[in-house]
Amino acid sequence: MQKKVQSDGFMVLAINPGATSTKFAVYRGETVLLKQAMEHSVQELKPFAQIIDQHRYRLALILQALDQAGIDRRQLSAVVGRGGLLKPLLGGTYRVNAQMAADMQLAALGQHASNLGAVMADDLAAELGIPAFIVDPVSVDEYEPVARVSGLADLERVSLSHALNMKAVARKAAKDHGRRYDEVNLIAAHLGSGVSVSVHRRGRMVDTSSSRDEGAFSPDRCGSLSGFSLVDLCFSGKYTYQEMRQKMMGTGGLFSYFGTRDVREVEKLAQSGNQKAALVLEALPYQVAKDIGAMAAVLAGQVDWIVLTGGMAYSHRIIDDVIRRVEFIAPVVVLPGEEELESLAFGVLRVLQGEEEAREYL
Ligand SMILES: Nc1ncnc2c1ncn2[C@@H]1O[C@H](COP(=O)(O)OP(=O)(O)OP(=O)(O)O)[C@@H](O)[C@H]1O
Numbered sequence: 144m145q146k147k148v149q150s151d152g153f154m155v156l157a158i159n160p161g162a163t164s165t166k167f168a169v170y171r172g173e174t175v176l177l178k179q180a181m182e183h184s185v186q187e188l189k190p191f192a193q194i195i196d197q198h199r200y201r202l203a204l205i206l207q208a209l210d211q212a213g214i215d216r217r218q219l220s221a222v223v224g225r226g227g228l229l230k231p232l233l234g235g236t237y238r239v240n241a242q243m244a245a246d247m248q249l250a251a252l253g254q255h256a257s258n259l260g261a262v263m264a265d266d267l268a269a270e271l272g273i274p275a276f277i278v279d280p281v282s283v284d285e286y287e288p289v290a291r292v293s294g295l296a297d298l299e300r301v302s303l304s305h306a307l308n309m310k311a312v313a314r315k316a317a318k319d320h321g322r323r324y325d326e327v328n329l330i331a332a333h334l335g336s337g338v339s340v341s342v343h344r345r346g347r348m349v350d351t352s353s354s355r356d357e358g359a360f361s362p363d364r365c366g367s368l369s370g371f372s373l374v375d376l377c378f379s380g381k382y383t384y385q386e387m388r389q390k391m392m393g394t395g396g397l398f399s400y401f402g403t404r405d406v407r408e409v410e411k412l413a414q415s416g417n418q419k420a421a422l423v424l425e426a427l428p429y430q431v432a433k434d435i436g437a438m439a440a441v442l443a444g445q446v447d448w449i450v451l452t453g454g455m456a457y458s459h460r461i462i463d464d465v466i467r468r469v470e471f472i473a474p475v476v477v478l479p480g481e482e483e484l485e486s487l488a489f490g491v492l493r494v495l496q497g498e499e500e501a502r503e504y505l
């Protein structure tokens with residue numbers, strides 16, 4: 144496969160599929176040429192039985208947007224997608240190969256919108272004869288053996304998290320302080336539709352919690368629950384297996400209390416005097432702070448910075464309460480939103496420019 148390079152740098156399309164949105168951007172070198180987020184309504188995605196079935200539909204929307212913006216896709220040097228629920232792997236940039244595409248189609252480790260990223264990138268790259276990549280997928284696993292022990296011999300703790308954004312903001316926080324990611328100790332918390340809290344010890348993400356199955360709840364995920372109560376609910380006959388999984392990730396968290404995943408709507412409820420909303424909005428940062436405290440113990444208190452990121456980091460009500468509870472541990476850096484498209488594109492640029500080797504997925 145030939146490397147296409149324009150006179151003014153490599154041109155990369157980055158694709159970040161979320162549960163209800165597809166974000167994408169085109170970069171020439173480090174300059175962004177086009178950045179868009181398309182929202183998908185529940186109605187729009189209803190015809191697709193499985194999340195992965197949406198890949199052609201979402202890709203067609205991106206190609207339409209490129210045409211409308213006058214961007215010739217034949218000029219692209221590479222396509223990169225957000226990496227999904229793959230086998231556990233080290234952080235870095237991976238070439239999409241047949242094994243990865245097949246694993247994403249099968250969704251053996253579960254359905255997740257990020258599974259679309261590799262498949263969409265691969266589809267377009269194959270048409271254009273250019274390489275497809277993913278960077279720091281949700282299954283980045285840099286745990287040490289001690290972090291894998293769950294306390295029940297049947298089960299092992301797994302590393303599934305918002306690795307892409309947390310590694311990106313951890314790198315940024317280190318760089319902004321004149322340090323390298325691999326020489327500092329950080330705790331990064333991604334506060335989005337899902338919450339992940341992670342420990343970064345000298346460039347490796349050695350422990351995480353994720354509201355998908357552990358730790359703080361989030362706008363639509365329930366996080367840790369009382370084990371006995373959960374088992375009772377599963378066997379109560381009230382819900383099917385699929386419904387219970389949906390409760391853990393999709394209709395849990397704030398959604399289960401208020402029927403919305405939007406923190407701003409719950410904030411409005413609280414401001415209008417709804418006491419339940421005020422209480423649940425107090426519990427969310429309380430639980431995030433508890434996770435951060437636990438991760439500080441992983442580092443034996445040797446924490447350079449705590450970094451808070453994700454959409455909820457725009458909420459003063461939430462973020463100020465987390466800061467109040469954890470600032471005794473280390474200085475807190477707030478980087479609201481996400482750096483995911485940029486991190487995807489820059490991860491690939493490092494490979495195209497020969498600064499880093501692409502990893503092979505086995
Ligand atoms: N300005 C804001 N103030 C308060 N909350 C906000 C604001 N902007 C976004 N949010 C909240 O952030 C959450 C979504 O965050 P984000 O956009 O990072 O998530 P996502 O990309 O949908 O999912 P994920 O981060 O789990 O991949 C929503 O609950 C939203 O209401």
Ligand SMILES: CCCC(=O)O
Pocket residue numbers: 255281303304305337338339353354355
């Ligand atoms: C699957 C890990 C990240 C998330 O909760 O979405």
